[in-house]
Amino acid sequence: MMFWRLRTAAMFVYLTALLMALGWLLMWVMDAFSVFFLAILSAIALMMCFATYFWSKKLALAANGAKIVTEDQEPRLYALVRDVSMRADLPMPEVGVVESMQMNAFATGRNPKNSAVVVTRGLLRFMPEDEIRGVLAHEMSHVRNRDILVMSVASAISILLTYVSRFVFYATMFGDRRNSGAVIVALVASITVPFAALMIQMSISRKREYLADASGAEIINDPRALARALTRLKGDSPSRPSRSGSSNPAEDYATAHMWISSHLGGGIGSIFSTHPPLDDRIDRLNKMADKMGL
Numbered sequence: 001m002m003f004w005r006l007r008t009a010a011m012f013v014y015l016t017a018l019l020m021a022l023g024w025l026l027m028w029v030m031d032a033f034s035v036f037f038l039a040i041l042s043a044i045a046l047m048m049c050f051a052t053y054f055w056s057k058k059l060a061l062a063a064n065g066a067k068i069v070t071e072d073q074e075p076r077l078y079a080l081v082r083d084v085s086m087r088a089d090l091p092m093p094e095v096g097v098v099e100s101m102q103m104n105a106f107a108t109g110r111n112p113k114n115s116a117v118v119v120t121r122g123l124l125r126f127m128p129e130d131e132i133r134g135v136l137a138h139e140m141s142h143v144r145n146r147d148i149l150v151m152s153v154a155s156a157i158s159i160l161l162t163y164v165s166r167f168v169f170y171a172t173m174f175g176d177r178r179n180s181g182a183v184i185v186a187l188v189a190s191i192t193v194p195f196a197a198l199m200i201q202m203s204i205s206r207k208r209e210y211l212a213d214a215s216g217a218e219i220i221n222d223p224r225a226l227a228r229a230l231t232r233l234k235g236d237s238p239s240r241p242s243r244s245g246s247s248n249p250a251e252d253y254a255t256a257h258m259w260i261s262s263h264l265g266g267g268i269g270s271i272f273s274t275h276p277p278l279d280d281r282i283d284r285l286n287k288m289a290d291k292m293g294l
Contacts, residue, residue, distance in 0.1 A: 045159050053152035057094075057116050060108035060258055066096040066118045077124060081117055084136045088144055088219045093117045103127055103236045106258040107139035108148065115143045127232060134226030137216035138260055145215065147208045154204045158197040165193040198272065205257060205274040213281055217288055224294060227285035233261040234278040 052059065061068070071078040078095055085092050093109065096118035103123040109115030117139050123132065142148070169190035172183045217223035256262040257274035 042160055042163055045163055046156055049152060049156040049159065052155075053110055053148065056148050056152075057109045057114060060106070061096060061116060061118070064098055064106070064118065064258065066098045066116075068094050068096045068116070074124075076129075077119065080129065080133055081136055084133060084140055084219065088137070088140050090140055090144055091115075093140070093143065097121060097124070101125070103233055104259045104261055105135050105139050106260065107142045108258065109143060110148055111146070112143050115140075117143075122236070126236075127229060130222065130225045131229035131232060133220055134216065134222065134229045135260060137219040138212050138226060139216075141212040141215040141219065142208070145208065145211060147212065150208060151201075151205060154201045158194075158201045161197040162194040165190045202272050202274055206276045209275050210281070210284065213285060214288065217285055221292075222294065223285040223289040223292065227282045227289070230261065230278050230282050230285070234282075236261075 060066075069077070074095065074097065077097070081095050082092055090112050093107070093112075094116040096116055098104075098118060098120045100120040101122040102120060103126055105117070105119040105123055107115060107117045117136060119132070119135070123135065127135070165186075169183075169186040172186040213226060217226050220226075261278065262273075262275055
């Protein structure tokens with residue numbers, strides 16, 4: 001697990017290096033007023049990122065149509081969540097259900113004391129308890145590893161890089177310091193920097209998924225249970241309708257990154273995917289089980 005934490009740190013180093021390079025370009029082509037104006041815009045963008053992080057639980061529940069349930073309504077689910085939270089040494093989170101017949105789950109919340117774990121109706125109906133426990137352990141690992149915070153910081157830096165690169169380009173085109181060399185450099189930066197930032201952000205997300213798989217398997221001491229769950233999720237049809245008749249939030253680009261499994265991405269688009277390939281995750285979990293002698 002230390003390996004994935006170091007890989008995440010390396011990705012943040014790359015993002016910071018991009019930001020520093022862009023800062024150098026900024027001072028080359030922009031006057032003091034433009035820098036001040038950009039600072040105001042950047043501050044607003046960062047405040048929006050902080051607000052999204054602070055109210056992440058409410059926003060995630062609303063965006064995915066999740067309903068918080070009581071122990072009387074879902075005693076089996078509550079028992080499983082309580083068992084995993086005790087193994088992970090975490091406070092008991094709120095528990096929610098999405099009325100979709102596709103099997104899936106997600107966790108949200110800015111910290112362990114303000115978190116929620118959500119599963120779909122299909123997961124409760126079609127997945128055996130040992131596999132559900134593996135899925136819950138994966139999701140609660142996201143909470144324990146502070147992945148909402150990690151991805152909020154990555155998103156904030158990525159947004160900042162995009163804002164600065166675009167603003168630098170406009171400043172060189174219409175500002176007092178425009179020259180052909182600066183315009184070309186700013187144009188290249190305005191195109192490449194946002195893409196590079198997005199690729200690094202998505203890479204961080206994929207590494208946090210690997211980390212959640214490893215730490216989740218460690219929590220329940222059963223990597224193969226989570227591997228079987230991911231295999232079952234891989235075979236689940238993304239076209240299965242939800243009970244309410246609405247579209248499946250796990251297949252919506254705005255919310256797919258929150259779920260343990262998404263069928264979006266693949267091929268060349270995998271570099272912009274928030275999740276690693278399921279086959280790779282399953283293989284890593286089985287190798288982990290072999291090393292543990294399970």
